[in-house]
Amino acid sequence: xxxxxxxxxxxxxxxxxxxxxxxxxxxxxxxxxxxxxxxxxxxxxxxxxxxxxxxxxxxxxxxxxxxxxxxxxxxxxxxxxxxxxxxxxxxxxxxxxxxxxxxxxxxxxx
Amino acid sequence: xxxxxxxxxxxxxxxxxxxxxxxxxxxxxxxxxxxxxxxxxxxxxxxxxxxxxxxxxxxxxxxxxxxxxxxxxxxxxxxxxxxxxxxxxxxxxxxxxxxxxxxxxxxxxx
DNA sequence: ACTATTAATCGTAATATTGCAATATACAAA
DNA sequence: TTTGTATATTGCAATATTACGATTAATAGT
Numbered sequence: 001x002x003x004x005x006x007x008x009x010x011x012x013x014x015x016x017x018x019x020x021x022x023x024x025x026x027x028x029x030x031x032x033x034x035x036x037x038x039x040x041x042x043x044x045x046x047x048x049x050x051x052x053x054x055x056x057x058x059x060x061x062x063x064x065x066x067x068x069x070x071x072x073x074x075x076x077x078x079x080x081x082x083x084x085x086x087x088x089x090x091x092x093x094x095x096x097x098x099x100x101x102x103x104x105x106x107x108x109x110x
Numbered sequence: 111x112x113x114x115x116x117x118x119x120x121x122x123x124x125x126x127x128x129x130x131x132x133x134x135x136x137x138x139x140x141x142x143x144x145x146x147x148x149x150x151x152x153x154x155x156x157x158x159x160x161x162x163x164x165x166x167x168x169x170x171x172x173x174x175x176x177x178x179x180x181x182x183x184x185x186x187x188x189x190x191x192x193x194x195x196x197x198x199x200x201x202x203x204x205x206x207x208x209x210x211x212x213x214x215x216x217x218x219x220x
Numbered sequence: 221a222c223t224a225t226t227a228a229t230c231g232t233a234a235t236a237t238t239g240c241a242a243t244a245t246a247c248a249a250a
Numbered sequence: 251t252t253t254g255t256a257t258a259t260t261g262c263a264a265t266a267t268t269a270c271g272a273t274t275a276a277t278a279g280t
Contacts, residue, residue: 002238002265008161009136013143021134025268026119026127029208033123036211044226051118053270058228060268077226077277085213092209098139099202101146103195111269112235135238154256166239168258187247187256 016098019091022067027052028060032083035070041080126208129201132177137162138170142193145180151190 006014023029030050035042046061047054061081064070068087073080116124133139140160145152156171157164171191174180178197183190 001240001263002236002267004135004137004238005162006136009140013136013139016139017134017136020130020132020139022130023208024127024131024134025114026116026123027114027268029123029126029130030119033208033211036213039213047227052115052268054227055229055271056269062228074227074276077224079227083213095205095209098133098143099205101143103146103149103193111233112237112267114236114268137238157257162238163240164257165241165259169238172258184246184257187254189257 012094012097015094018067019069019095022064022069025060027057028064031057031060031064032069035081035083041073041075041082043075043078043080046081122204122207125204128177129179129205132174132179135170137167138174141167141170141174142179145191145193151183151185151192153185153188153190156191 004017006017009017023032027050031046034046034049047057050057052060061070061072065072068084069091070081071084114127116127119127133142137160141156144156144159157167160167162170171180171182175182178194179201180191181194
């Protein structure tokens with residue numbers, strides 16, 4: 001079917017999955033790393049930076065924007081993107097609650 | 111095409127994407143949370159715990175096992191799964207290097 | 221107005237993912 | 251050896267994702 005049965009999972013589980021899915025493609029990872037590295041609005045050089053066609057990058061940016069992880073601003077003929085730091089923090093807290101789970105017993109039962 | 115051009119990205123970017131992809135489905139999140147909660151080998155109750163059919167759960171388990179995040183042991187007629195804590199730590203370090211990036215300038219240029 | 225530049229959208233092809241019914245496999249108990 | 255129980259595999263249908271060429275939209279400069 002190709003569509004996840006989100007209704008049988010908690011909001012938290014679905015949120016973890018949504019953010020993780022966004023990071024589930026190396027192009028989106030690369031885009032976000034580039035935005036962090038430049039540490040300012042990035043206008044236009046994403047296509048040349050990542051090695052994918054312009055419509056493909058645009059599509060990946062759209063997904064990240066939809067999730068709220070990045071913000072875009074029209075600046076003349078180009079569009080400037082940057083990290084939405086508030087949303088990034090929010091995402092980090094949600095993901096960390098999942099990643100930082102601990103095994104009280106030092107496991108290794110298998 | 112539906113297939114990511116992994117060859118144009120770094121190993122680190124691809125690793126981040128692979129682990130994130132694994133967490134990109136709420137069923138796999140739920141499975142991992144359950145394994146952490148029980149804190150021991152889980153034999154068999156995953157199908158009743160999560161609300162999906164047995165072949166579907168089996169498939170999700172297979173993916174997590176392939177990545178090394180869980181270990182499975184045959185125990186009589188059933189199979190016991192638990193978190194592979196070493197791999198989990200390794201994954202956490204890789205993901206944290208991505209999640210904990212900082213903007214030196216407090217951004218908000220957009 | 222015309223042209224160039226940049227980014228979004230549309231359309232489409234190739235492939236991946238999700239989910240499950242049916243079946244197979246593996247083992248334990250009777 | 252048969253029967254039951256638990257899990258894996260196969261096959262398939264529905265949908266999603268990835269990628270890009272072609273086109274459109276929007277603006278800047280001439």
